Amino acid sequence: MDQQFSVHALASGSSGNATLVRAGRIAFLIDVGLPMRKLSAALAKQGLTPADLSGVVISHEHADHVQSAHAISKRHNVPLIANEKTLTAFYRRKTQTPHHILAVGDRWTVGDLQIETFTIPHDAIDPVGINILHAPSGQKVSHLTDVGHVTETIRRAIRGAHLLVLEANHDVHRLQGGGYPGYLKARILSDQGHLSNEAAGHLLCEHALEHGPHTVWLAHLSKENNTPKLALGYARATVAVETNCPVVFDVAKRDSPSAFWTPGQSALQLPLF
Numbered sequence: 001m002d003q004q005f006s007v008h009a010l011a012s013g014s015s016g017n018a019t020l021v022r023a024g025r026i027a028f029l030i031d032v033g034l035p036m037r038k039l040s041a042a043l044a045k046q047g048l049t050p051a052d053l054s055g056v057v058i059s060h061e062h063a064d065h066v067q068s069a070h071a072i073s074k075r076h077n078v079p080l081i082a083n084e085k086t087l088t089a090f091y092r093r094k095t096q097t098p099h100h101i102l103a104v105g106d107r108w109t110v111g112d113l114q115i116e117t118f119t120i121p122h123d124a125i126d127p128v129g130i131n132i133l134h135a136p137s138g139q140k141v142s143h144l145t146d147v148g149h150v151t152e153t154i155r156r157a158i159r160g161a162h163l164l165v166l167e168a169n170h171d172v173h174r175l176q177g178g179g180y181p182g183y184l185k186a187r188i189l190s191d192q193g194h195l196s197n198e199a200a201g202h203l204l205c206e207h208a209l210e211h212g213p214h215t216v217w218l219a220h221l222s223k224e225n226n227t228p229k230l231a232l233g234y235a236r237a238t239v240a241v242e243t244n245c246p247v248v249f250d251v252a253k254r255d256s257p258s259a260f261w262t263p264g265q266s267a268l269q270l271p272l273f
Contacts, residue, residue, distance in 0.1 A: 142158040145165065200231075
């Protein structure tokens with residue numbers, strides 16, 4: 001396997017999202033929801049500057065996914081890659097910067113990487129999940145956060161993924177019994193909201209039964225309504241009981257670089273607790 005292909009979670013949660021994808025000299029981000037100073041520091045630890053990025057693929061226009069998008073594009077000439085509706089919403093009150101319209105279902109090729117998007121249900125203008133295919137190794141990564149419910153489109157899109165980055169936002173009972181106002185609970189639990197541990201676990205079982213061993217990162221965990229221990233425990237137990245398939249699990253931390261993956265290598269899990 002070509003070990004030059006790697007994926008690194010820089011942050012995942014309502015306070016900011018960014019995932020670094022690299023292949024040889026190519027590097028790009030999925031979402032850029034961190035402050036510029038924090039993002040630059042995270043990239044520097046990987047030997048990169050913002051100007052080294054080939055682009056930023058934007059899943060949707062919510063602030064925790066685009067906080068530094070305008071700044072990184074304007075200051076460092078990094079193109080923003082998104083569908084037309086998302087870019088229109090993003091630029092509504094901003095000057096336009098380097099960007100590339102990637103229609104849902106179309107492909108953006110950069111170096112040895114092919115990036116495709118697929119429709120997901122969430123309360124944004126035109127939200128997408130993201131597939132990345134590394135041509136030399138044949139490895140596929142599916143990146144799927146901010147999802148209200150699992151659709152047949154999602155099931156088809158993630159088929160064959162060797163790394164699945166999947167939202168496990170909340171424990172339903174913890175959310176329902178917690179201190180969030182009613183309208184916010186209703187939004188999170190809606191079909192346009194966020195995936196629960198239970199919903200994520202069900203999809204993981206389907207995926208494991210169809211595709212066998214793979215690596216899963218649980219992502220976009222709620223600070224108030226979930227914990228890494230709770231999410232991991234539920235996912236591991238559910239997959240073990242329902243499928244008996246060996247799945248490698250990790251958690252993408254909310255506020256610091258964490259999970260790291262390369263082809264043919266198990267997830268390298270940093271301390272969680």
